[in-house]
Amino acid sequence: MPNLLYGDTTSESLAFDLATKWPSSGVLSNEAGIVFGGHAMGRESITRNLGLLNSLWGGGGHKVNRRTTEAFNVAGVRLTMGLAVQPQTVRTFFENSKGLARGSGFAARFLIAWPSSTQGERSFKAPPDSWPHLSAFHRRITALLDQVPVINERGELELPVLDLSPEAKDAWVYYHDEIETALKPGGDMADTRDVASKAADNAARLAALFHLYEHEAPGSISAEHMRAPYRIVTWHLYEARRFLSELVLPPTASNAAKLNTWLLQHCRVEHVQSVNAGYVLQFGPLRDKRTRDEAIAALEEAGRVRLLQHKRQKDIEVNPTLLRSDHDTA
Numbered sequence: 001m002p003n004l005l006y007g008d009t010t011s012e013s014l015a016f017d018l019a020t021k022w023p024s025s026g027v028l029s030n031e032a033g034i035v036f037g038g039h040a041m042g043r044e045s046i047t048r049n050l051g052l053l054n055s056l057w058g059g060g061g062h063k064v065n066r067r068t069t070e071a072f073n074v075a076g077v078r079l080t081m082g083l084a085v086q087p088q089t090v091r092t093f094f095e096n097s098k099g100l101a102r103g104s105g106f107a108a109r110f111l112i113a114w115p116s117s118t119q120g121e122r123s124f125k126a127p128p129d130s131w132p133h134l135s136a137f138h139r140r141i142t143a144l145l146d147q148v149p150v151i152n153e154r155g156e157l158e159l160p161v162l163d164l165s166p167e168a169k170d171a172w173v174y175y176h177d178e179i180e181t182a183l184k185p186g187g188d189m190a191d192t193r194d195v196a197s198k199a200a201d202n203a204a205r206l207a208a209l210f211h212l213y214e215h216e217a218p219g220s221i222s223a224e225h226m227r228a229p230y231r232i233v234t235w236h237l238y239e240a241r242r243f244l245s246e247l248v249l250p251p252t253a254s255n256a257a258k259l260n261t262w263l264l265q266h267c268r269v270e271h272v273q274s275v276n277a278g279y280v281l282q283f284g285p286l287r288d289k290r291t292r293d294e295a296i297a298a299l300e301e302a303g304r305v306r307l308l309q310h311k312r313q314k315d316i317e318v319n320p321t322l323l324r325s326d327h328d329t330a
Contacts (some may be wrong), residue, residue, distance in 0.1 A: 027082075046100060
């Protein structure tokens with residue numbers, strides 16, 4: 001049986017298996033620290049590993065040269081990656097890569113999501129008796145997985161070509177140009193141009209998946225299937241902007257940004273202007289007292305909050321201007 005899923009593996013081992021064993025695989029991990037911190041991302045191997053992954057994303061060929069054994073080519077293969085990882089692990093990976101993670105375009109090839117924590121709000125809910133839509137999804141995915149791909153004598157996938165209908169192409173061009181405008185200085189994506197530059201490509205990929213999920217057979221992708229990914233890709237773009245913007249900040253500034261976001265959200269939801277410092281330590285994003293106090297001090301210096309002392313307790317008062325406007329995005 002071919003090995004379809006990988007966790008921690010070296011780039012050479014992954015490339016060799018794709019080229020000689022089975023041409024379609026996934027690197028999937030819910031503890032992706034083993035991927036970002038593994039041998040393949042070490043100082044000596046990170047450049048060639050990122051080069052391989054970038055080539056596979058583009059569907060291109062990749063030649064692996066060896067010192068002691070024969071070199072081989074990786075062609076006609078497909079690889080997907082799905083990684084769940086802690087923010088600090090990604091921060092360390094980006095720092096250790098010395099700019100390669102973004103400069104090489106590696107980060108731009110992902111749809112990045114950094115959802116807010118729901119800890120403290122996850123009350124128990126009894127599951128429903130059935131999940132009809134999830135069951136239908138599982139049946140459809142199973143049917144797709146049961147199909148045997150066409151593999152030629154060289155061990156390469158021979159995949160059908162999907163075309164864009166004229167309406168789908170018009171929709172794709174519109175989205176492409178809209179994102180391009182956002183890359184200008186002062187635009188929404190000016191600080192994350194590397195990620196935004198791949199948005200139209202990722203939208204087209206999703207459109208192809210939606211088409212195959214619904215129709216299975218080759219053909220022309222409809223405008224509907226081309227427009228649907230825009231909402232998904234655009235949401236991930238703003239997630240990437242938020243994540244990468246905080247990622248490059250020093251730890252104190254990053255913690256201050258997290259606390260600022262949490263305070264604004266809490267005050268707006270609860271219709272209050274101040275929060276007890278002990279409550280923040282218990283339910284906020286910073287559970288270490290020293291880290292919390294440093295973040296409060298940074299926000300005080302920026303004029304975003306002020307610390308109020310009431311005998312034995314402290315309250316963090318949010319600048320009322322921020323609660324009446326959209327300045328929290330600043």
